[in-house]
Amino acid sequence: MRRKSVHRLFVVATGLCAVAAVALLVLIVWSIASRGWAALSWSFFTGHMREVGADGGIFHNLIGTLILLATAAATSTPLALAIALVHGVYLRHHRLRRFVGLGLTILNGVPSILFGLFGMIVFVQWLGWGKSWLTGGLLLGLMILPTVSVSLIERIASLPDRYLEAAAGLGLPTSRIIRSVILPQSLGGLLTGSLLGLARAAGETAPIMFTATIFAGATIPQGIKESPVLSLPYHIFVLAQDSFDPAAGGRLWGAALVLLGLVLTLSLAALPARLRLHEEAHDT
Secondary structure: OHHHHHHHHHHHHHHHHHHHHHHHHHHHHHHHHHHHHHHOOHHHHHOOEEHHHOEEOOHHHHHHHHHHHHHHHHHHHHHHHHHHHHHHHHOOOHHHHHHHHHHHHHHHHOOHHHHHHHHHHHHHHHOOOOOEHHHHHHHHHHHHHHHHHHHHHHHHHOOOHHHHHHHHHOOOOHHHHHHHHHHHHHHHHHHHHHHHHHHHHHOOOHHHHOOOEOOOOOOOOOOOOOEOEOOHHHHHHHHHHHOOOOHHHHHHHHHHHHHHHHHHHHHHHHHHHHHHHHHHHHHO
């Protein structure tokens, strides 16, 4: 009887926590949407910033953010594939696998500002790139690498043993098993991890403010060195901190709403793949 009461209390407590989390999310979305909805228009998405953010649009800010995210995805995908395959296929010793997992956990816990300082020292100063979109994309890719790698590692670990045993029974070498069995069956995990990682990277300011982005004056990058971009997170940061023009308030909340929409889109796009992976794991 006592165990049932504890179980019911636990269920009620977890339910209340879930309701509180959802309510907080709804409150945040509503607060931003109610303030920023009026700023949204076609010219807001296609126009250029004017009057220090008090007028104009966010076209180059949005394009710069997408460039950084695309570079981050291109950076993290091959590295995550290599880490996941080494962890799930080539490493046979349990301690070595734990060491890889520990390394990913430590990397995931590194504050984002440290990525920015690392990029400023290595890429901006030592390599002489200056502020560059490539530097920002590389840093964001390294920052989301643990998320992508762990998602792919979990997917490889959940593959039914009969798939691998059947492939090995046919005499296929390890490289062929990876290409024909593991990679096709693990693309869902890679997609899920990438989308969740990019959703986190989209809102990061610290890794790019010293290395990749400026507030005004940049358009489409034409090279690598001294090729900064505009970005939504830094645009919002500067308007919130330095702008005393009341007219910039609506533009600030409009940009925040666009960034929030981008993050929610990436997160929701990962949800079906994540649910499908759980169903497949349950079926096996």
